Amino acid sequence: MNVQTYPATWRSHTFRAMGGAMTIWLELSNVATAETLLREAEAMFARAERRLSRFDPHSELAQLNANPGTWVPVSSMLWHVAMQARHMARETDGLFDFTQLTALEAAGYTRSFTDRFFWEDATEDKLEPPDAWFGQWEAVQVHAEGRSLWLPPGVKLDFGGIAKGYVAQQVVDFLSDWGPCLVDASGDLTAGSAPTGWPGWPVAVTKPLTEATANPSADRETQFPLWLVAGTMATSGIDYRRWPQNGRIAHHLIDPRTGQPAQTDLLTATVLAKTAVRAEAWATAALVAGHKLAHQRLTDKNLGAALIDHNGELTVTPALAPFINEPTTFPEQ
Amino acid sequence: MNPNGSQANRHLFKMKVALAVGGLITTLVGAGLLGSQAAATTVTTTANATTTLDESSSSAEMTLPELDLELEAIPTVAAPTFSSSRVVANGRSSG
Numbered sequence: 094m095n096v097q098t099y100p101a102t103w104r105s106h107t108f109r110a111m112g113g114a115m116t117i118w119l120e121l122s123n124v125a126t127a128e129t130l131l132r133e134a135e136a137m138f139a140r141a142e143r144r145l146s147r148f149d150p151h152s153e154l155a156q157l158n159a160n161p162g163t164w165v166p167v168s169s170m171l172w173h174v175a176m177q178a179r180h181m182a183r184e185t186d187g188l189f190d191f192t193q194l195t196a197l198e199a200a201g202y203t204r205s206f207t208d209r210f211f212w213e214d215a216t217e218d219k220l221e222p223p224d225a226w227f228g229q230w231e232a233v234q235v236h237a238e239g240r241s242l243w244l245p246p247g248v249k250l251d252f253g254g255i256a257k258g259y260v261a262q263q264v265v266d267f268l269s270d271w272g273p274c275l276v277d278a279s280g281d282l283t284a285g286s287a288p289t290g291w292p293g294w295p296v297a298v299t300k301p302l303t304e305a306t307a308n309p310s311a312d313r314e315t316q317f318p319l320w321l322v323a324g325t326m327a328t329s330g331i332d333y334r335r336w337p338q339n340g341r342i343a344h345h346l347i348d349p350r351t352g353q354p355a356q357t358d359l360l361t362a363t364v365l366a367k368t369a370v371r372a373e374a375w376a377t378a379a380l381v382a383g384h385k386l387a388h389q390r391l392t393d394k395n396l397g398a399a400l401i402d403h404n405g406e407l408t409v410t411p412a413l414a415p416f417i418n419e420p421t422t423f424p425e426q
Numbered sequence: 427m428n429p430n431g432s433q434a435n436r437h438l439f440k441m442k443v444a445l446a447v448g449g450l451i452t453t454l455v456g457a458g459l460l461g462s463q464a465a466a467t468t469v470t471t472t473a474n475a476t477t478t479l480d481e482s483s484s485s486a487e488m489t490l491p492e493l494d495l496e497l498e499a500i501p502t503v504a505a506p507t508f509s510s511s512r513v514v515a516n517g518r519s520s521g
Contacts, residue, residue: 099514103514105514113520116515118514118515275514275515277514277515277516279520280516280517280518280519280520281517281520282515282517284501287503292503293502293503294514294515295512295513295514296513296514296515296516296517297513297515297516297517298516298517298518299516299517299518301519313516313518315513315516318512318513319502319517320502320503321501321502322501322502322503323501324500324501324502325501326501326517327517328517328518328519328520329519330518330519331519332519361518361519363517365500365501365502366500366501367500367501395500396500397500397502412500413500413502416500416502416503
């Protein structure tokens with residue numbers, strides 16, 4: 094195990110939220126203030142989870158999903174997440190689609206992965222998914238003055254990584270008033286400004302899990318390191334949450350073009366963007382699109398991205414290429 | 427009777443007709459523009475949706491969050507060579 098040393102002013106706090114482990118870093122000399130701020134950051138995740146979880150039947154999102162065909166007034170948080178999700182669905186030409194929950198449930202993902210009954214439900218043979226159509230997200234209607242949403246019958250929302258990214262961005266915006274910070278939301282990293290004297294936060298893209306390295310809690314091998322500053326590095330993958338169903342391997346990323354778990358030649362897609370929501374949406378869209386289309390679209394958008402296929406082959410977009418494999422000086426501590 | 431007055435009345439009448447016709451044309455053109463604008467903002471329709479967005483929906487389009495649609499400057503700096511022991515966080519998929 095590596096023994097890691099960081100400047101004494103870097104405070105960190107680890108907790109569980111939104112089905113995974115969260116670690117928040119904050120550079121601040123005052124210990125008591127840092128602890129108070131980090132606890133508030135944890136509370137921000139908890140509040141968001143109570144509104145946006147699809148697994149909690151009492152959450153605001155669950156209540157919205159339970160009332161299709163009617164206008165439902167929603168909170169400011171749910172409204173903003175929904176508007177940003179619509180924006181990203183449009184920008185990705187529907188490859189990211191936040192209306193695929195019914196298809197995801199039909200694929201077996203009906204409980205949180207942390208739920209001990211997950212495997213009992215997920216691995217049962219399921220019926221074919223209900224009818225869905227590409228571009229389904231456009232059927233969700235919005236009413237700005239009433240801050241209300243209307244879901245067509247049969248359509249349910251799941252914001253997935255978008256929700257996590259939205260909250261991570263809120264936390265970074267909040268903590269940045271106090272000092273440089275980094276939010277590690279189960280592997281999706283959102284950074285504020287760089288720590289004092291450093292070019293950025295030292296982070297890495299890890300290699301995907303394979304059959305040989307299937308233990309997700311073990312130390313993961315590094316694909317390449319990177320300085321992260323004022324932006325997000327989000328990773329989508331089908332190397333982690335997958336289960337057998339109907340004689341095939343199912344996973345949590347639905348291809349909106351088919352309504353089925355994506356048949357993709359990519360194992361993971363990592364995207365860097367200035368906002369967390371954009372990085373999250375494009376990471377999902379890239380994985381669904383597959384290597385060729387993903388590389389083309391990400392290059393067109395000038396987004397930094399790393400694509401790793403089933404053979405472990407790494408491809409980076411032209412925007413990211415200059416930032417890896419070149420030597421630089423590591424700051425003195 | 428003042429012939430000049432009669433001529434002035436005819437000019438006045440012509441002017442009124444011209445203004446009326448001009449106003450009508452302006453109205454028609456304006457209506458056409460508004461119609462095309464309305465069509466442009468009626469975006470949330472689908473193959474099986476029976477309703478289209480009303481005026482309030484177009485305002486929803488205008489209140490979309492301001493995301494950066496310009497070419498993206500990626501959030502990283504000079505290329506690093508630090509080892510994995512220096513890393514504070516690992517980017518990975520979590521489902």
